Amino acid sequence: MMKLQTLTLGCSKNKVDTEHILSQVESLYEIIPEGEDVSVDVLLINTCGFIGDAKEESVQAVLEGVERKNRGEVGKVIVFGCLSQRYGSELPELIPEVDGWFGAREFGPVVKALGGEPSDDIVTGRYLTTPSHYAYLKISEGCDRRCSYCAIPFIRGAHKSVPMEKLVEEATQLADKGVKELIIIAQDTTYYGLDLYRRRALAELLQKLSEVEGIEWIRIHYSYPAAFPEDVLDQMANNPKVCRYMDIPLQHISDKVLDNMHRHVTGAWTRELISKMRERVPGVVLRTTMIVGHPGEGKRDFNELLEFAKEARFERLGAFKYSEEEGTYGAENFKDSISAKVKQERLDQLMTLQSSISLDFNQSRVGTQVKVVVDDFVDGVFVCRSEFETPEVDGEILVKYDAQVMGPVDPYSLIGEFVTVQITGADEYDLIAELVEI
Secondary structure: OEEEEEEEOOOHHHHHHHHHHHHHHOOOEEEEOOOOOOOEEEEEEEEOOOOHHHHHHHHHHHHHHHHHHHOOOEEEEEEEEHHHHHOOOOHHHHOOOOOEEOOOOOHHHHHHHOOOOOOHHHHOOOOOOOOOOEEEEEOEEOOOOOOOOOOHHHHHOOOEEOOHHHHHHHHHHHHHOOOOEEEEEOOOHHHOOHHHHOOOOHHHHHHHHHOOOOOOEEEEOOOOOOOOOOHHHHHHHHOOOEEEEEEOOOEOOOHHHHHHHOOOOOHHHHHHHHHHHHHHOOOOEEEEEEEEOOOOOOHHHHHHHHHHHHHHOOOEEEEEEOOOOOOOHHHHHOOOOOOHHHHHHHHHHHHHHHHHHHHHHHHHOOOOEEEEEEEEEEOOEEEEEOOOOOOOOOOOEEEEOOHHHHOOOOHHHHOOOEEEEEEEEEOOOOEEEEEEEO
16 A cells, blocks of 8 residues: 655644545555654645745745655655645746645645545545544634735635534544544634524534534634624533633734734723633633734834733733735735844743743642543653643643552553543643542
8 A cells, every 4th residue: 555644734724624635545545644754655745824934834844845755755745735825826836846736725636636536525524633532623714804914815715614514524423533622723713604604603513513422522713803702602601511711813902003903803892802701701711822013013012912911811822923924915005114123022022921921820720620631641641631721732731650549550541531630730831730530
């Protein structure tokens, strides 16, 4: 059997696309895990084209794939995804050694290039590249927003929701594979349903997914703040399967910067929404993302952002520097006048502040008992998460193996299982805990 290796760059939405394609060809290939250093017949690279750093990483990955091909370690290099969607007319001339270039949504042509025949279940079929107990569920494609810094709408197209019955079918198939945690993703999850049902239907979808046998946790990512559907908060507060965890990229708090970004919210609206989330979902953990150095962000605007971070005390906060992207509203209407040095200084200042907030939050959890899922067992330590940590992004809860407590249980058998632990230590990122109950 031929060997196929994939490399998926960028966000978890790309990971889902790769898994849909692999489900169509897994009978034709031995699928080699990412990063494994072996010769393969085909290297399939799923690229990212969101911001400058991501584009550079994708180009470098393609060049390294070509080098492997030239050394005889790879038979063919096939590339798809956002980078090739965005620069499809230029890349084949720049890197002619690549055997096939395809856009972000050209699943069928990619499957054919791999020697397969696309089938009707390409929307729901999945070959998991995550650990078998959790999976990402992409509920829509594209975006109707026109944020000034974002190239996704013209890379991925207009917002298009996946019908609810298809998502329930996909979730059921995932549960049959052993998946216990669904991580809901899209470019904007709170926009779900407007095109199909003429209403925001995320809360209804959460309810239906929670009824799928075998699914125990459902986690929400990529929620847009404007016109946030408050019935989602009811699901988080009352449905035990919906994690009290919300990923909601806010990007900024200054009215001027938000207006320049085309975010369709104000600072006052944002503050009210965060207050409402904490009031209606006690104990909710909020993750957000901020952008520093957007055109028009003066010292006063940045200081307002710092004060907001101190005030809101997000349990998780990430940030990145503004990157001018051709074709976006920002590139066409604003001058990228803030220097790289100032952007970096602001990023460092914000993340230093957040580090202390994260440490305070983690230390406040010492002494509590929590339900966790075991993601892995490495060097005598269980790597775990509670409902308040998302995989691949947040910190981990580390539990040392104790044979006296566990008895004859094989520690590897606990991967993917839920256990109870007591938190005994914390730093700004990870937690230390002891096993209480299997």
